[in-house]
Amino acid sequence: MAQIRIENVRKEFGAFTAVQSSSFTIEDGEFFMLLGPSGCGKTTTLRMMAGLELPTSGRIYIDGEEVGQKPASQRDIAFVFQMFALYPHMNVRRNISYPLLSQGMPRLQVRRKVDEVAAILGITDILERPVGGLSGGDRQRVALGRAIVRDPKAFFMDEPLGALDAEFREHMAQELRALHDRMGATTVYVTHDQLEAMQMGDKIVVMNHGVVEQFGVPQDIYDWPATRFVAQFLGSPPMNFLEFDGMIGIGGTEVVLDGVAVAVPRSLDGANGRLTLGVRPEYVTPDDAAAYRGRVVATEYLGTTQIVSFETPNGALKARIASDQVIRPGQTTGLRFDPRTITLFEGQHGRALH
Numbered sequence: 421m422a423q424i425r426i427e428n429v430r431k432e433f434g435a436f437t438a439v440q441s442s443s444f445t446i447e448d449g450e451f452f453m454l455l456g457p458s459g460c461g462k463t464t465t466l467r468m469m470a471g472l473e474l475p476t477s478g479r480i481y482i483d484g485e486e487v488g489q490k491p492a493s494q495r496d497i498a499f500v501f502q503m504f505a506l507y508p509h510m511n512v513r514r515n516i517s518y519p520l521l522s523q524g525m526p527r528l529q530v531r532r533k534v535d536e537v538a539a540i541l542g543i544t545d546i547l548e549r550p551v552g553g554l555s556g557g558d559r560q561r562v563a564l565g566r567a568i569v570r571d572p573k574a575f576f577m578d579e580p581l582g583a584l585d586a587e588f589r590e591h592m593a594q595e596l597r598a599l600h601d602r603m604g605a606t607t608v609y610v611t612h613d614q615l616e617a618m619q620m621g622d623k624i625v626v627m628n629h630g631v632v633e634q635f636g637v638p639q640d641i642y643d644w645p646a647t648r649f650v651a652q653f654l655g656s657p658p659m660n661f662l663e664f665d666g667m668i669g670i671g672g673t674e675v676v677l678d679g680v681a682v683a684v685p686r687s688l689d690g691a692n693g694r695l696t697l698g699v700r701p702e703y704v705t706p707d708d709a710a711a712y713r714g715r716v717v718a719t720e721y722l723g724t725t726q727i728v729s730f731e732t733p734n735g736a737l738k739a740r741i742a743s744d745q746v747i748r749p750g751q752t753t754g755l756r757f758d759p760r761t762i763t764l765f766e767g768q769h770g771r772a773l774h
């Protein structure tokens with residue numbers, strides 16, 4: 421069990437800064453996601469927490485102890501990498517036993533511990549089989565077994581499901597989360613997949629270009645993105661952005677788009693200039709009584725819902741609505757936005773005004 425805290429941690433590779441000064445805390449027992457596009461610095465951040473990379477500056481604490489300059493071997497943690505490197509000439513039991521035997525644990529104790537881990541993972545019946553002939557899922561479980569058998573303080577996983585096909589990936593994600601809930605060990609997990617991050621994570625850090633854009637629980641990040649980047653990176657289709665020139669007085673509760681007043685949450689105070697109104701597709705409703713107008717350019721059937729693309733005076737917009745609602749390309753309709761879920765972004769840096 422471990423709380424992990426990073427404080428103003430920064431990593432440079434020569435003249436290139438991979439991670440800008442970053443700070444956040446991972447609480448004991450949390451399933452914590454490092455999320456962002458390729459090259460944003462999430463792997464480097466994980467490797468610094470784990471001790472595989474030393475920070476250029478800043479501090480890293482595990483359970484209050486500063487470990488920033490300590491190697492991985494002294495941090496009592498375990499890795500699960502994307503490529504599950506098992507020992508192919510050994511059977512499953514030997515693979516899982518290996519970390520304990522190399523620590524010098526007595527054989528009988530190792531046997532008991534491996535039996536216990538195999539029961540947790542549901543692989544008791546394959547313990548004596550060679551790993552060579554196992555299915556992908558079983559190999560994954562054996563690799564997990566090898567990581568959890570030492571009872572480390574924390575697990576570090578770098579895109580562990582990246583190589584799997586979609587269906588199996590979903591299944592393993594659920595298994596991994598269930599395993600975490602049974603064991604309760606702090607887990608730090610790198611992914612570029614926003615759905616995986618929202619489904620599995622207790623908390624998420626969203627990174628972009630080496631900068632922590634936002635840190636929080638999935639629902640807050642989804643509903644209240646701190647920046648345009650976060651709003652766009654999470655959600656499928658992503659949040660809509662409508663640009664306009666505007667001004668919101670203190671206590672302002674509406675903005676004017678194309679001459680039409682649109683209600684916004686009361687918290688949006690004191691902005692002016694070039695603004696962007698952000699609204700998620702599921703909070704846009706076609707409604708003929710609404711004054712703000714859009715023209716349907718396409719519809720995409722998705723089973724129970726459909727995505728309708730509109731052209732509006734302030735830019736393109738998508739709505740997710742029930743698929744039994746009849747709406748046709750070429751049609752013009754009013755559009756209603758749920759005011760509770762609107763986010764306004766300032767023009768220059770794309771930061772949210774809330």
Ligand code: ATP
Nearest residue numbers: 433436438456457458459460461462463464465612
């Ligand atoms: P990916 O998902 O593609 O691995 P990432 O978000 O995990 O992306 P990092 O692997 O942390 O990103 O890399 C961040 C940046 O730092 C990248 O531009 C990468 O090229 C650079 N980088 C990483 N390791 C090194 C290194 N050892 N030397 C030089 N540059 C590096």
